[in-house]
Amino acid sequence: MPSSTVENYLKQILSISLDRDNREVAMGLISEALGVTPGTATSMVKNLEKEGWLTYKSRKGVKLTAPGRKLGMNILRRHRLLETFLVETLGLDWSEIHDEAEELEHAISEKVLERLDEFLGRPRHDPHGHPIPTKGGIIQKHICxxxxxxxxxxxxxxxxxxxxxxxxxxxxxxxxxxxxxxxxxxxxxxxxxxxxxxxxxxxxxxxxxxxxxxxxxxx
Missing domain, CATH: 2.30.30.90 (Ferrous iron transport protein A (FeoA))
Structure with missing residues (x-):
């Protein structure tokens, strides 16, 4: 079972790539988004490549493989549904929910996630306006x-x-x-x-x- 660190990397790489029309993601963007040093990000990316989650070219950047994209999309779905739940149901301010969702997304089961999606009325966007992937891994193109x-x-x-x-x-x-x-x-x-x-x-x-x-x- 992938660690929470692996899931965080795949989710963040996917999120960045979606904003870049699925092009390769530069290492600098990854380290900045995750709040780690470039050396730490590079070391982790190389490990993820060995495990088959992504491909890495030093001068071009990172691109997720099919398994990496599937898992990243699943974690992104969890994160955005949880953020929606924290705001709409628990009444948290949208400035507070990112870190809370980060903690919860690695523990929630698929069964509970599906019930949560149904309970929320299958929302299409999270409180920040970002599209929520479907259970099948389909995400609305963010044209803006x-x-x-x-x-x-x-x-x-x-x-x-x-x-x-x-x-x-x-x-x-x-x-x-x-x-x-x-x-x-x-x-x-x-x-x-x-x-x-x-x-x-x-x-x-x-x-x-x-x-x-x-x-x-x-x-």
């Missing part, structure tokens, strides 16, 4: 663009928040930057690297370009 790519005067719908950091999620919630809300770009200040925004019916506010990059939107 970064708020940073939007021009002044545009109005778009918030699709998802591409960050799990607690302080950022608390900030986003306080400004009503949540999936489903409409947001208008009032102005862009290229010199200051900032944007002025307004959520329908709410006061305007400013965010930096780096924060805007983490907010994914659609028309």
């Amino acid at each position: 663009l970064s708020l940073l790519d939007c021009k002044e005067g545009m109005s778009v719908t918030i699709d998802s928040i591409d960050d799990q950091e607690k302080n950022f999620l608390k900030f986003a919630r306080s400004r009503h930057v949540v999936p489903g809300n409409r947001i208008r770009i009032l102005s862009r200040e290229e010199v200051a690297n900032a944007m002025e925004l307004r959520i329908d019916g709410k006061p305007s506010f400013s965010i930096g370009f780096e924060a805007a990059r983490k907010i994914l939107v659609s028309f």
